[in-house]
Amino acid sequence: MKQMQLTSDISIRRTVAEDNAEQLASVKEIIRNVRMNGDAALLEYTEKWDGVKLETIRVGPDEMKEAVDRFEPQLLQDLSEAAGNIRDYHENQKQQGYKNIKDDGSYVAQRVTAIGSAGLYVPGGTAAYPSSVLMNVIPAQVAGVGRIVLISPPGKDGKLSDGVLAAAHILGIEEVYKAGGAQAIAALAYGTESIQAVDKITGPGNVFVALAKREVFGDVAIDMIAGPSEITVIADDTAFADEVAADLLSQAEHDPMATAVLLTTSQQLADAVSLEVERQLETLPRQAIAGKAIRDYGMIYIGKTMDDLIDAANELAPEHLEIMAADAEALSEKIQNAGAIFIGRYSSEPIGDYFAGTNHVLPTNSTARFSSALSVYDFVKRTSVVYYSEQAWQQNEAKIARLARLEGLEGHARAVESRAWKKENGR
Amino acid sequence: MKQMQLTSDISIRRTVAEDNAEQLASVKEIIRNVRMNGDAALLEYTEKWDGVKLETIRVGPDEMKEAVDRFEPQLLQDLSEAAGNIRDYHENQKQQGYKNIKDDGSYVAQRVTAIGSAGLYVPGGTAAYPSSVLMNVIPAQVAGVGRIVLISPPGKDGKLSDGVLAAAHILGIEEVYKAGGAQAIAALAYGTESIQAVDKITGPGNVFVALAKREVFGDVAIDMIAGPSEITVIADDTAFADEVAADLLSQAEHDPMATAVLLTTSQQLADAVSLEVERQLETLPRQAIAGKAIRDYGMIYIGKTMDDLIDAANELAPEHLEIMAADAEALSEKIQNAGAIFIGRYSSEPIGDYFAGTNHVLPTNSTARFSSALSVYDFVKRTSVVYYSEQAWQQNEAKIARLARLEGLEGHARAVESRAWKKENGR
Numbered sequence: 001m002k003q004m005q006l007t008s009d010i011s012i013r014r015t016v017a018e019d020n021a022e023q024l025a026s027v028k029e030i031i032r033n034v035r036m037n038g039d040a041a042l043l044e045y046t047e048k049w050d051g052v053k054l055e056t057i058r059v060g061p062d063e064m065k066e067a068v069d070r071f072e073p074q075l076l077q078d079l080s081e082a083a084g085n086i087r088d089y090h091e092n093q094k095q096q097g098y099k100n101i102k103d104d105g106s107y108v109a110q111r112v113t114a115i116g117s118a119g120l121y122v123p124g125g126t127a128a129y130p131s132s133v134l135m136n137v138i139p140a141q142v143a144g145v146g147r148i149v150l151i152s153p154p155g156k157d158g159k160l161s162d163g164v165l166a167a168a169h170i171l172g173i174e175e176v177y178k179a180g181g182a183q184a185i186a187a188l189a190y191g192t193e194s195i196q197a198v199d200k201i202t203g204p205g206n207v208f209v210a211l212a213k214r215e216v217f218g219d220v221a222i223d224m225i226a227g228p229s230e231i232t233v234i235a236d237d238t239a240f241a242d243e244v245a246a247d248l249l250s251q252a253e254h255d256p257m258a259t260a261v262l263l264t265t266s267q268q269l270a271d272a273v274s275l276e277v278e279r280q281l282e283t284l285p286r287q288a289i290a291g292k293a294i295r296d297y298g299m300i301y302i303g304k305t306m307d308d309l310i311d312a313a314n315e316l317a318p319e320h321l322e323i324m325a326a327d328a329e330a331l332s333e334k335i336q337n338a339g340a341i342f343i344g345r346y347s348s349e350p351i352g353d354y355f356a357g358t359n360h361v362l363p364t365n366s367t368a369r370f371s372s373a374l375s376v377y378d379f380v381k382r383t384s385v386v387y388y389s390e391q392a393w394q395q396n397e398a399k400i401a402r403l404a405r406l407e408g409l410e411g412h413a414r415a416v417e418s419r420a421w422k423k424e425n426g427r
Numbered sequence: 428m429k430q431m432q433l434t435s436d437i438s439i440r441r442t443v444a445e446d447n448a449e450q451l452a453s454v455k456e457i458i459r460n461v462r463m464n465g466d467a468a469l470l471e472y473t474e475k476w477d478g479v480k481l482e483t484i485r486v487g488p489d490e491m492k493e494a495v496d497r498f499e500p501q502l503l504q505d506l507s508e509a510a511g512n513i514r515d516y517h518e519n520q521k522q523q524g525y526k527n528i529k530d531d532g533s534y535v536a537q538r539v540t541a542i543g544s545a546g547l548y549v550p551g552g553t554a555a556y557p558s559s560v561l562m563n564v565i566p567a568q569v570a571g572v573g574r575i576v577l578i579s580p581p582g583k584d585g586k587l588s589d590g591v592l593a594a595a596h597i598l599g600i601e602e603v604y605k606a607g608g609a610q611a612i613a614a615l616a617y618g619t620e621s622i623q624a625v626d627k628i629t630g631p632g633n634v635f636v637a638l639a640k641r642e643v644f645g646d647v648a649i650d651m652i653a654g655p656s657e658i659t660v661i662a663d664d665t666a667f668a669d670e671v672a673a674d675l676l677s678q679a680e681h682d683p684m685a686t687a688v689l690l691t692t693s694q695q696l697a698d699a700v701s702l703e704v705e706r707q708l709e710t711l712p713r714q715a716i717a718g719k720a721i722r723d724y725g726m727i728y729i730g731k732t733m734d735d736l737i738d739a740a741n742e743l744a745p746e747h748l749e750i751m752a753a754d755a756e757a758l759s760e761k762i763q764n765a766g767a768i769f770i771g772r773y774s775s776e777p778i779g780d781y782f783a784g785t786n787h788v789l790p791t792n793s794t795a796r797f798s799s800a801l802s803v804y805d806f807v808k809r810t811s812v813v814y815y816s817e818q819a820w821q822q823n824e825a826k827i828a829r830l831a832r833l834e835g836l837e838g839h840a841r842a843v844e845s846r847a848w849k850k851e852n853g854r
Contacts, residue, residue, distance in 0.1 A: 075829060075830070078829055092525045100515065126835055163833055218792065242845055243842075243846060250841070285838075286835075346817050349842065355826065355830065356533070356813045358535050371648065373811050377804065382802065384789075385759065387756070387769075387771060403506070404781065411679070412780060414677070419670060
């Protein structure tokens, strides 16, 4: 891995350039076609790109049952345990409304209600991750979303992966469709004969899925557009190089554009991790992907003090931040910007991807400065409520009318005053 | 106003078409120029479009003081009282983190921290609303945002409006800049010599501001892109036509594309409101704007039952919903989709614009199905924290490795297992 001294005058934040003009044109055409031709367009695209001619778009109950029966019982149990942990963590995110009542009988309140429906996109092929099903569906369920549907591209056999269907089964999701890419996003956003439109679309996907989500945004809600995975490890000389290297590679193997950064005060550790990364890469099945990520986006910064490392981490605002150092917990309190923090030697990042209970849908591209993990909050909306009694209105109408006139909005002033028009006439 | 019977087969949701290709090209060039040339570009655009050659971009303390001294004391007091109500309402939105500890010593936690800095765009000219300053700044302050700045285009005299500066003064905001349009958004997003970049930009603006916010989104956070104002009134025959008409006009006067809808079970009220709207329009200063909005986007729907009206309101998902009917509060409980609800005769919508305490930055274009008012939640981020003890790791590493291998992510499995490599060798 490349090494560099950490000084205050270097820019460590990475920039990802995008130019997707060609794909965008294609995505717009796909959306237009699905809006116009519904199921027929979906089936046509599935035949063209997924290589299978489907009869029906919805996964039937038998198909679901067969997949679950085929699925290894031990894995079903592992997934169920993970689902339980995820549900426990997200239960704490349930929001209550509130109501502030004044002596004059007026009140202002906030009501929290679940959005009506949510659609989860699950990528197909090698990236059909059961864990993504858990991470997207459970927050929506905890929020109380009434209708939750899954959509995912079928394999050439016309089927979805057993793991994805098993995860859906564990969560009690019965509305599952077979379609992928921009056409699946269009179907969720605008509906077809088979698929009723949803209010919010979440879930990861390739560039076509991401562009389609951007396009339909506004007509429906979407979750964040996730960039390539990122891991930053803060480590001092108490960390073990092989463990640091293994954790860096765990994110590098996701994507050739994944970022893996080590921030350390120890030149010795830096050198050892460099060697370990190369050694472990040799036997890694996804060596090509992880190797390219390490070469292009891997970096070791050597800082003078732990505080320098903390500053750098806050500047990077990484998706995942591990702290393997003495006083890891105390150091973690100084972190302002990170999607998720993993504290201490035994908190290897994949624990959060699969099992601990926190959500693995996390902000990338330094957006942890202002964004957060997918959560129950993303599946509710809050409605403000204003009730003014006659007394409250009477005590305040002159002030409100003055403020409206200050802004040149005479119609606003008159609206508030209009309640007096009839009172003056005894009504 | 146009009238129509409410039946289940008509589409009542409005669609707003946009085509801003020309403005977008201009906005991209402005952003490029500001990123490249900083203050010089800002000053150049201010001279060109605001018609004033500025020496400095920041508002000085003397300028602020003079504006406040000129401002009418009664209005200062009204603004202060409004600010107090807004602060009270938003205080309830403070979020606490949580930490779930297990018997094996592991924990998962959520930490809530304020974003680092926020910039509020305040439109200039006739739309320089002090109330917007209160509504955007106070949630950020309650969230604990450390640095809050204002930016607004100067008048031809090189000054900002006294009202805007007075509102800033009341809130203790001292960092105020003079620049408008896309160039102001670019300066907030990327910084110039005078203006340090912020993490989040909020506030209303014209099409150039809206397009610029869309462009910089991702590099910084933005609030929602607000469409034209919307009001829907649900009324039965207990409502007074002149009050309903005045409230409809209060939103219609915002924008020629504003939407004003009456949903009623009373044909008599429908007819009376139509007449009243015409009558009140005659003397309204913003008659041209409000009249065009009423003609183009005004509509009265007559339904058979109150439940029909509720269904229609949920379908419209309006920014503002007034309920002037018997049992208004009970009816309001059936509303799923609305930015803000105003209950009963005395809760005229402008009360929420200025004074009650709820936020007047609300979702438009039917996005209340999945979006909410600007709030404290918009100025915080949540970081997940995972701590696994050695015992917790040992009990779960095999499960996690199995789940990783199910997804074909061998590197993830090895990372979790790596903590055993040295244990096997006694470290």
